[in-house]
Amino acid sequence: MVIAKAGMDGHDRGAKVVARVLRDAGFEVIYTGLYQTPESIVATALQEDADAVGISVLSAAHKHVFSETAREMRQQGLDDVILFGGGIIPPGDVEWLEQQGVRRLFLPGTSGPEIVAWLQQAVSAQRASGSGG
Amino acid sequence: MEGPEEHSSLAALLDRALAGDGRSAARLMTLLESDVDATPAIMSRIYPLAGHAQVIGVTGPPGAGKSSLVDKLAAAFRAQGKTVGIVAVDPSSPFTGGALLGDRIRMQGRFSDPGVFIRSMASRGQPGGLAKASQNVVALMAATGKDTVIIETVGVGQEEIDVVRVADTTVVVLVPGLGDAVQTMKAGLLEAADVFAVNKADYEGAERLVKDLELMLHLGSSGSAWSPPIVKTIATEGSGVDQLVGSLAGHFDYLQGSGEYLKRRRRAAVAEIDGVLRGQLMSAIARRVPAFDVYASQVAERKCDPYTAADRILRESGLTAEGLG
Numbered sequence: 212m213v214i215a216k217a218g219m220d221g222h223d224r225g226a227k228v229v230a231r232v233l234r235d236a237g238f239e240v241i242y243t244g245l246y247q248t249p250e251s252i253v254a255t256a257l258q259e260d261a262d263a264v265g266i267s268v269l270s271a272a273h274k275h276v277f278s279e280t281a282r283e284m285r286q287q288g289l290d291d292v293i294l295f296g297g298g299i300i301p302p303g304d305v306e307w308l309e310q311q312g313v314r315r316l317f318l319p320g321t322s323g324p325e326i327v328a329w330l331q332q333a334v335s336a337q338r339a340s341g342s343g344g
Numbered sequence: 345m346e347g348p349e350e351h352s353s354l355a356a357l358l359d360r361a362l363a364g365d366g367r368s369a370a371r372l373m374t375l376l377e378s379d380v381d382a383t384p385a386i387m388s389r390i391y392p393l394a395g396h397a398q399v400i401g402v403t404g405p406p407g408a409g410k411s412s413l414v415d416k417l418a419a420a421f422r423a424q425g426k427t428v429g430i431v432a433v434d435p436s437s438p439f440t441g442g443a444l445l446g447d448r449i450r451m452q453g454r455f456s457d458p459g460v461f462i463r464s465m466a467s468r469g470q471p472g473g474l475a476k477a478s479q480n481v482v483a484l485m486a487a488t489g490k491d492t493v494i495i496e497t498v499g500v501g502q503e504e505i506d507v508v509r510v511a512d513t514t515v516v517v518l519v520p521g522l523g524d525a526v527q528t529m530k531a532g533l534l535e536a537a538d539v540f541a542v543n544k545a546d547y548e549g550a551e552r553l554v555k556d557l558e559l560m561l562h563l564g565s566s567g568s569a570w571s572p573p574i575v576k577t578i579a580t581e582g583s584g585v586d587q588l589v590g591s592l593a594g595h596f597d598y599l600q601g602s603g604e605y606l607k608r609r610r611r612a613a614v615a616e617i618d619g620v621l622r623g624q625l626m627s628a629i630a631r632r633v634p635a636f637d638v639y640a641s642q643v644a645e646r647k648c649d650p651y652t653a654a655d656r657i658l659r660e661s662g663l664t665a666e667g668l669g
Contacts, residue, residue, distance in 0.1 A: 230444055231444065234437065234442035234443060235440050235442055236440065236442060237440045237441045238442050238443075239442065239445065240444050241445045241446075241448060242444060242445065242449060243448050243449065243455075244446075244448065246452070247452075247455075248456070251455035254455050254456060257366055257367050258366060258370050258462055258463055259464055260367075260370035260371055260373060260374040287367070288367060289367075
């Protein structure tokens with residue numbers, strides 16, 4: 212599990228809270244810190260052999276960050292890695308982002324257990340379906 | 345045991361990793377961490393190829409600046425044209441099994457450099473400052489062509505010094521402000537040092553710490569021809585890093601020139617075989633003695649002592665007819 216903060220956006224409280232919630236649910240969470248680029252996020256996911264990548268964006272750059280990350284993941288052959296995210300994202304953008312390859316977006320107000328439950332289900336489904344490790 | 349199909353996919357994964365494919369190497373690392381059946385086949389393929397890298401251990405108490413120092417060391421080795429593997433170990437929660445691996449936060453400058461491969465590992469309950477598979481992951485990094493492999497331990501106290509069995513050269517990172525800790529740490533962590541880094545050297549008490557270490561080294565002359573140098577560093581600014589790199593090179597030269605390298609390799613080999621044997625014996629016993637849990641209950645209730653239980657388990661396993669006698 213890789214949790215990243217992308218772009219010029221210093222607000223990492225949300226990402227840290229999610230990282231902590233996932234840790235407490237038994238995940239091994241790699242937290243990358245601030246100011247990641249799509250390239251650095253994908254390089255991390257590749258080296259860590261991550262099952263999933265979560266990105267928090269609060270800077271209104273969500274369209275760019277998520278679509279570029281999804282594109283870079285496909286380019287590096289990480290099609291089977293789950294991309295999800297959260298942050299301040301207008302509901303109108305959610306469908307477009309999901310078309311770009313984001314599996315799920317959690318908007319403000321989502322509870323920790325909700326994220327955990329979705330992720331556990333998504334990871335086990337992914338592992339069952341593919342070569343995932 | 346694996347079927348032939350699984351076996352061939354593992355062989356293909358090994359081929360790709362050894363040809364330089366990072367994703368395949370990452371997959372193999374996951375297998376080394378989590379698949380005891382696949383591990384022997386991976387190791388028998390990579391072990392002969394893993395001998396050329398210099399392996400540097402970085403250890404020290406939590407918050408000493410190990411990750412920042414590793415980052416700066418990696419940058420310095422890259423500047424020398426060397427490729428670098430980093431294995432960064434952080435603790436797992438003993439309660440949930442989860443882990444928050446944050447060493448990468450200090451290594452952001454390396455993420456986009458294809459000459460650096462960073463792998464985070466959770467300790468998964470292993471004592472000693474490393475994860476169980478750390479040594480094997482280090483070997484894989486070496487086998488896939490990394491010139492230098494740096495292994496960063498969890499933040500350690502006094503005795504978690506397994507890293508000395510994995511690393512050629514061990515750096516112990518200390519910081520001022522640990523009070524009289526130097527005294528109490530004499531045995532254990534401080535003895536693990538081939539090189540000392542006194543980090544946060546701009547903080548109050550750094551000079552005093554250096555003096556304490558000098559005195560300790562002077563008093564405790566180990567009879568070794570190598571006396572650990574003490575290097576002052578400020579990892580966040582990169583100051584002292586060049587001297588540290590020089591000391592690491594000096595130690596590596598010493599190891600090879602003095603024959604100490606082979607002696608250490610031999611000691612490490614004994615420990616490695618020991619670890620594998622224990623694991624294999626335990627799993628063989630667990631397979632052959634279904635009543636293991638019954639013995640555990642008897643010992644827990646003090647109806648039987650652990651020595652008698654072990655003796656009976658060993659007899660029952662059929663591994664030896666005589667038991668422990």
